[in-house]
Amino acid sequence: MNWILLLEQSLNGIQLGMLLFLLAAGLTLIFGIMDLVNLAHGSLYMLGAYYAATLTEWTGSFPLAVVLALPLAMLTGIVVEVVALRSFYSRSHLDQVLATFGLILFFNELVRLIWGPAGLDIPLPAYLATSIEILPGIPYPTYRLVILAVGILVALGLYFLVSRTRIGMLIRAGASDREMVGALGINIRLLYSIIFGIGAMLAGLAGMMAGPILSVEIGMGESILILAFVVIVIGGIGSIRGAFIASLMVGLIDTLGRSFLPDILGLFLSSGYASTAAPALSSMMIYIIMAIVLALRPEGLFPPKGAR
Amino acid sequence: MKSRLLGVVSALALLASPALAAEKVKIGFVTTLSTGAGVIGKDMRDAVELALDQLGRKVGGLDVEMIYEDDGFKPEIGKQKTEKLVKKDKVDFVAGYIWSHVLMASYKTVVNNDTFLIGSNAGPAPIAGKLCSPNFFSTSWQNDQTPMAMGEVLNQKGVKNLYIMAPNYTAGKNMVAGVERSFKGKIVGKDMTKFPSQLDFSAELAKVRAAKPDALFVFYPGKFGAQFFKQFEQSGLKGKVPLYSVFTVDAINLPILKDMALGSLATQFWSPDLDTAGNKKFVSGFLKKYGRYPSFYAAQSYDSIMLIDSAVRAVGGNLEDRDGLRKALKAAAFDSVRGTLKFGNNNFPIQNFYLRKAVKDDQGRYTTKIIATVYKDHQDPYAKDCKM
Numbered sequence: 001m002n003w004i005l006l007l008e009q010s011l012n013g014i015q016l017g018m019l020l021f022l023l024a025a026g027l028t029l030i031f032g033i034m035d036l037v038n039l040a041h042g043s044l045y046m047l048g049a050y051y052a053a054t055l056t057e058w059t060g061s062f063p064l065a066v067v068l069a070l071p072l073a074m075l076t077g078i079v080v081e082v083v084a085l086r087s088f089y090s091r092s093h094l095d096q097v098l099a100t101f102g103l104i105l106f107f108n109e110l111v112r113l114i115w116g117p118a119g120l121d122i123p124l125p126a127y128l129a130t131s132i133e134i135l136p137g138i139p140y141p142t143y144r145l146v147i148l149a150v151g152i153l154v155a156l157g158l159y160f161l162v163s164r165t166r167i168g169m170l171i172r173a174g175a176s177d178r179e180m181v182g183a184l185g186i187n188i189r190l191l192y193s194i195i196f197g198i199g200a201m202l203a204g205l206a207g208m209m210a211g212p213i214l215s216v217e218i219g220m221g222e223s224i225l226i227l228a229f230v231v232i233v234i235g236g237i238g239s240i241r242g243a244f245i246a247s248l249m250v251g252l253i254d255t256l257g258r259s260f261l262p263d264i265l266g267l268f269l270s271s272g273y274a275s276t277a278a279p280a281l282s283s284m285m286i287y288i289i290m291a292i293v294l295a296l297r298p299e300g301l302f303p304p305k306g307a308r
Numbered sequence: 309m310k311s312r313l314l315g316v317v318s319a320l321a322l323l324a325s326p327a328l329a330a331e332k333v334k335i336g337f338v339t340t341l342s343t344g345a346g347v348i349g350k351d352m353r354d355a356v357e358l359a360l361d362q363l364g365r366k367v368g369g370l371d372v373e374m375i376y377e378d379d380g381f382k383p384e385i386g387k388q389k390t391e392k393l394v395k396k397d398k399v400d401f402v403a404g405y406i407w408s409h410v411l412m413a414s415y416k417t418v419v420n421n422d423t424f425l426i427g428s429n430a431g432p433a434p435i436a437g438k439l440c441s442p443n444f445f446s447t448s449w450q451n452d453q454t455p456m457a458m459g460e461v462l463n464q465k466g467v468k469n470l471y472i473m474a475p476n477y478t479a480g481k482n483m484v485a486g487v488e489r490s491f492k493g494k495i496v497g498k499d500m501t502k503f504p505s506q507l508d509f510s511a512e513l514a515k516v517r518a519a520k521p522d523a524l525f526v527f528y529p530g531k532f533g534a535q536f537f538k539q540f541e542q543s544g545l546k547g548k549v550p551l552y553s554v555f556t557v558d559a560i561n562l563p564i565l566k567d568m569a570l571g572s573l574a575t576q577f578w579s580p581d582l583d584t585a586g587n588k589k590f591v592s593g594f595l596k597k598y599g600r601y602p603s604f605y606a607a608q609s610y611d612s613i614m615l616i617d618s619a620v621r622a623v624g625g626n627l628e629d630r631d632g633l634r635k636a637l638k639a640a641a642f643d644s645v646r647g648t649l650k651f652g653n654n655n656f657p658i659q660n661f662y663l664r665k666a667v668k669d670d671q672g673r674y675t676t677k678i679i680a681t682v683y684k685d686h687q688d689p690y691a692k693d694c695k696m
Contacts, residue, residue, distance in 0.1 A: 005518040012510040117346035119531060121564050124542075131544035139544035144510065213542070214507040215535050215564075217344035223505040259511040262499075279476050279500050 004138055009259045010252065011134075015144045017251025018151025022206035023224060024231040024243040025158060026199025032238020032304060033174040034192050036089060037096045040080070040103035041203050041228070042221025048073045048204025049211040049220065050111060053120040062125055066208050070201055077200020078193050085196070086189070108218050119217030128212075147209050154202065155244050162240055171195065175238040175304040227254075230286055234293045236300025245302065250286050257282035333370045333620055333627060335613075336393030338386055338404040338414065339428075341378035344531045347560055348406055348605050349378065352428065355606035358593050359613035367613070368620025375399065379406075381504070383413035390414035394421050400627050401426060403612040406605065408432040408451060408478035419443040422630065424637065426612045429605055431656060432478050433485075437693030440654040445637050447611040447649070449577055450656050450688030451482030452489065454554045455527065457575035457661035457682040459490030462523060462552065468493040471521035471549075473512055475503035475532065483527040483554060489689065496521050507535050513543040523550045534561045537568045557666050559603035562674040569666045570674070577657075578607050578646055579664045579678045586614070586643030601675045607645045615649070618642035650685075654694035658687045 027041050051072050055065035084103060088096050124143055131139035162168035170191055173181045182188045207221065214220065231250050235242025262278035269277065293301060337356060339349035353376055366372060375397055379386030386405070393399045394417055402418045403426040405411040411430040418425040419441040427435070431450040435441075462470060470493055474480040480503060488495065497519040499512040516524055524545075528536040533556035540546055557569045559580070580591045580601050590610050594602040602610075615637060622636035623629045640649040652658045661683040664676040 002518055005514060008514045008517075009511055012514060015510070016508065112342075117342070117344075117350065119344050119347070121534065121538075129542060131542065141510075141539075141542040141544065143542060213535075213539060215344070215531050215538075217531060218346075219343055255511045258501075259515055275498055275500065279502060283502050 004135070005259070006256075007135070008138060008140065009255055011140060011148070012144070013252035013255035014248060015147050015151075015251070016255055017248040018147055019206055019210055020224070020227055020231050020251055021151055021244055021247035022154060022202050022209065023228040024235070024247055025154070025240055026202040027225075027228050028232040028235065028238055028240065028243045029171065029195050030199045031232060033171060033178070033195055034089060035178070036085060037093050037100065038085070038199075039097060039100040039225070040107065041199070042225035043104050043107035044073065044077055044080075044200045044203040045207040045210075045221035045224065046111065046216075046218070047076055047107065048207030049122075049216040050115055050120065050207075051204065052208035052211055053122045053216045054115075056122050062122060062128070062212070066205070069208055070205060073204025074197040074201040076204070078197040080200070081193050081196035086192075089192070104222070111218050117218065119215050122211040122216060124212045143212060147213075150205070150209060154205070158240050167191075167194065172304070227286070230290050232300075234290055234301060236303035238304040239300065239302045242300055242302030242304075246300075249289070253285055253289060254282070257285045261285075331371065332373055333367050333401070333616075333625075334373045334375065334397060334399040335367070335616060336375045336377060336390075336397060336399040336402045336404075337428075337609075338377045338379055338389055338393070338402065338410075339609075340381050340406055341376065343381045345381050345406065346378075348530050348603070351560055351603050351606045352404065352406070352609040354598055355590075355594065355602060355609040356613050358590070358597055359610045359617075361597070362589070362593060363613075363617055367617045368622075368625055370620060370625045377404075379410050381407065381410075383407075383409045386410035387413040387417060390417045394418055394423050399423065401616050403616070404428050404609070405430050408482065411435070412478060415439070415441075415444070424616075424633065426615060426637075428609045428612045430479065431688075433482055433690050436654050436656050436688050437690030440694035440696050442634060442655070442696060445615065445651065445655045446657060447615055447644075448608045448657075449659070450690060451479050452486035452690070453661060453683075453686055453688050454575050454577070455483045455486030455525075456490040456689075457663075457686070458525065458552055458554050459487040459492075460682050461573070461575060461663055462487075462525070463490070463492050465523070465550075467491075467523045467550075469496045469519075469521045469523075470494070471497040471516050471519055471524045472526075473499045473501065473509070473516070473524065473536075474527040475506070476500035477503040479529070480527060487525055487554075493522075504532075507532070509536060509539050510543070513539060513545060516549060517543070517545060521549060523552055526551065526553045526556055528553070529555045530560065533557060534564045537565050537572075541568055555604075557676070558605070559601040559675065560605075562666060562676075563600070565666075566674060570668070572666050574664055574666075574676070575661055575682055576604060576664055576676075577659050577661055578604050579662060579676045581675070581677050582646065582662075584643070584645065584647040586611075586647070587645040589643070590645050601673065611644050611646075611649065614642045614644070615640055652687045652691050653696050654688070654691045655696075656688055656691065658685050660684050661686055 030038050051069035052065045055068050056062050128143045131141045134140045231246045235246030261282045265274040339352050341349040377389035401424045406429045408430040425444045427446040429448050436450040553574050619633050619636035623632040650658050662678045663680040664678050667677045
């Protein structure tokens with residue numbers, strides 16, 4: 001076993017987990033508290049990336065673009081909530097799925113009209129595009145360390161927001177018992193708009209962070225959204241803590257599976273079979289884990305307190 | 309030689325078309341116009357339009373109806389669209405197809421209906437071998453050929469230990485099989501990444517670093533190429549492990565990759581600077597009409613239309629003359645971008661393969677330049693399985 005490689009791959013896994021967490025945190029809040037299945041969360045991720053790409057072009061600085069794009073992403077979320085989704089809270093999940101699926105198509109076409117089909121590129125400033133030696137002889141991309149740091153900061157920030165502030169109290173209360181919060185005279189509509197806005201901002205941030213590594217393109221949110229749903233199912237719907245831990249789990253399992261399964265399978269299969277079976281098996285692994293969690297703890301690993 | 313051929317062809321044409329010439333030729337063109345891969349389809353469509361412009365909006369002297377269809381990057385949609393073209397629109401020719409898995413799904417629908425299929429990009433092994441059909445013609449290559457040429461280049465460069473990365477789908481597997489077929493050294497590592505969803509290659513790049521190979525061979529077409537190059541540079545591997553690729557650096561992503569890809573080596577049957585009459589007319593026309601360099605996808609699409617034009621012309625516009633058309637397609641009497649287009653028994657081209665390098669032209673535009681000829685008149689290894 002190559003310990004240095006294991007360390008490097010673990011970092012890669014945690015970094016993927018952080019990206020997932022940014023996306024899953026908003027998703028779990030919206031699903032858990034507002035009881036809204038939002039398939040268009042991936043579109044908000046895509047829009048965040050496009051905002052950042054355009055603003056990077058205008059301002060010439062990626063960090064500045066991110067700072068400017070965050071309120072834009074939040075605003076987009078609030079507009080979507082007020083205009084399109086508000087009337088769907090009382091409808092069935094199937095209606096919500098249809099409506100938000102329609103939003104995906106709408107946003108994909110909108111982006112095609114505005115930015116064209118080719119996709120954009122976010123150039124990183126020179127100091128981020130390099131690699132740092134984290135241990136002697138092991139360079140690691142600087143930008144991926146930045147993603148790690150941003151993910152941890154957001155996790156701490158959300159923890160503070162949810163457990164130490166008034167709005168966090170309302171969010172927790174909403175996750176446990178929505179009717180009671182409404183009955184106590186809290187402006188549920190406003191609360192929902194704020195939550196959706198925060199979720200949209202986090203999704204946008206995930207898109208901005210992913211932009212420089214992956215390319216910014218139409219439909220970029222759809223494949224990662226599936227992973228984000230897996231995360232919130234494993235973590236427990238409505239739980240930020242669950243989303244955090246499940247994101248790390250999924251990130252690590254996915255990355256480590258991809259890198260070490262071929263070798264592990266190679267121990268007892270011929271190399272030809274191992275090299276074809278391993279990619280298939282490693283892409284199935286997180287879904288197998290999800291199935292196990294669903295079978296043993298259908299409410300997820302860390303369901304919010306009081307949730308039924 | 310050419311004028312004599314023309315004479316023969318026009319004499320044949322006179323014989324073959326007594327009176328009943330069809331008034332219109334219908335061509336269906338299946339490509340990817342939506343999704344992130346839509347830029348490839350756009351490049352192909354632009355090339356088709358350029359070909360039609362140069363032909364005076366006529367194909368073989370007949371009015372032409374072009375029907376473009378979007379496969380949405382999905383085999384099932386590609387098959388549906390193909391069925392529509394063949395059964396409902398009743399087209400005379402179907403051309404296009406970027407992706408091997410889409411072509412495989414759509415192939416039988418066309419050739420079993422006795423409609424002609426001109427493959428403008430994908431060249432999966434089965435179609436070149438066991439499933440070959442007299443109704444199929446390729447203006448591109450068989451998937452294995454380009455990486456085989458690259459394997460040969462690696463041998464010449466003295467590479468002993470090679471690491472391979474490619475996406476896990478039909479073409480990806482063909483590319484890997486191709487390079488393994490001609491590369492004589494040892495393959496120290498191989499990663500088949502999930503296609504098309506995997507865009508993050510950090511785990512694989514870390515393995516490459518740990519394996520310390522002499523060279524890395526990759527196949528990441530279209531946008532995947534841009535992604536890969538970016539991450540390769542960020543990982544700090546650039547300059548440490550030489551990178552060789554096929555179908556990864558092209559006119560579509562060079563404007564995005566810019567300096568990142570500059571100097572990188574790839575093999576291909578074509579390059580914008582290839583010195584043939586047909587190619588000069590194509591590249592200068594494309595630059596003039598669209599203000600950018602065409603990709604190899606565009607070159608092949610242009611050739612598809614020119615091939616159809618030459619065949620329809622040869623039968624004097626009599627589209628009912630299936631055998632005549634088939635013979636004329638096989639003869640390919642036109643100025644191809646690669647010089648002369650010569651088909652093997654399986655209707656895939658027998659052609660040269662070149663080593664090309666990403667460079668800047670005198671106006672600062674990014675393009676590729678041929679620096680060596682790797683294979684001369686190369687035929688794909690599956691031709692022997694084709695009973696034709």
